[in-house]
Amino acid sequence: MTADAVFAAALDTAQRTATAISQLSSTEEVGLDTAYATQHALIARRLARGERVTGLKLGFTSQAKAQQMGVHDVIMGTLTDAMRLDDDAVFDRRSAIHPRIEPEVAYLLAADIDGVDTALPLAEIVAAVAPALEIIDSRYRDFRFSLSDVVADNTSAAGYVIGPWTPFEQAGTLDNHAVRLEVDGRVAATGSTAAILGDPGRAIAAAARLAAAHGFALRAGMVLLAGAATAAVPLPDHGVVEATITGLGRVGIRTHEGSDSLTEGSR
Ligand code: OOG
Ligand code: MG
Numbered sequence: 001m002t003a004d005a006v007f008a009a010a011l012d013t014a015q016r017t018a019t020a021i022s023q024l025s026s027t028e029e030v031g032l033d034t035a036y037a038t039q040h041a042l043i044a045r046r047l048a049r050g051e052r053v054t055g056l057k058l059g060f061t062s063q064a065k066a067q068q069m070g071v072h073d074v075i076m077g078t079l080t081d082a083m084r085l086d087d088d089a090v091f092d093r094r095s096a097i098h099p100r101i102e103p104e105v106a107y108l109l110a111a112d113i114d115g116v117d118t119a120l121p122l123a124e125i126v127a128a129v130a131p132a133l134e135i136i137d138s139r140y141r142d143f144r145f146s147l148s149d150v151v152a153d154n155t156s157a158a159g160y161v162i163g164p165w166t167p168f169e170q171a172g173t174l175d176n177h178a179v180r181l182e183v184d185g186r187v188a189a190t191g192s193t194a195a196i197l198g199d200p201g202r203a204i205a206a207a208a209r210l211a212a213a214h215g216f217a218l219r220a221g222m223v224l225l226a227g228a229a230t231a232a233v234p235l236p237d238h239g240v241v242e243a244t245i246t247g248l249g250r251v252g253i254r255t256h257e258g259s260d261s262l263t264e265g266s267r
Pocket of ligand 2: 057058059102104134136225227228
């Protein structure tokens with residue numbers, strides 16, 4: 001087996017059994033090309049089990065995230081239907097190792113984006129915009145990783161929730177909209193959409209660049225998560241997490257350990 005296939009198998013098992021593993025970089029040098037090859041092999045395993053690619057995500061597009069994790073390059077990961085949760089749905093905490101949650105801006109692609117064609121007006125390639133939440137869960141011990149580690153681990157992707165879509169034309173520019181993350185009604189993080197590459201609309205061009213460089217396809221109908229505007233916070237075992245983006249609305253998720261422990265009081 002090639003190195004990427006071995007790494008992908010280990011990361012896949014770590015995710016499926018919710019058991020942390022050692023950083024790949026702890027035993028050998030892993031380059032960025034091998035890291036993306038590992039991510040693609042990991043996703044191929046999931047697709048072979050019947051999952052479907054629903055979108056792509058960017059990581060470390062804000063200073064808040066880059067500083068929190070000590071990784072300063074923009075990276076790309078893959079979303080599948082198995083990671084998608086409905087707005088206000090319940091996430092089973094037991095399926096994850098040490099989950100965190102972060103507020104995101106989601107774009108719905110209206111067209112295939114082939115190559116780095118940044119000349120296209122955004123209105124022609126983006127259908128709609130929505131507030132979103134991402135659950136991240138590094139498969140590495142202590143939630144620590146190098147750039148290549150986190151790319152191989154599908155950029156810690158574990159789950160995502162999309163709020164109500166607003167047509168792109170109606171949403172207008174998102175260069176400075178307030179972002180608020182609340183846990184059980186208490187503010188856990190605040191920021192601005194400006195934290196995401198200066199304007200989250202720039203995520204489209206960044207994604208096109210990364211897709212061309214690392215073998216991803218951006219297709220009409222896909223979701224693109226632009227990256228968190230604030231640092232991530234621990235996902236509570238029992239609780240309600242909500243993200244609100246001024247002008248776009250809110251999105252929420254509930255957590256519990258198992259069906260037996262879900263009570264009306266935890267809503
Ligand atoms: C990696 C994922 C980064 C973002 O929004 O910046 C990311 C991690 O922080 O574990 O999803
Ligand atoms: Mg994220």
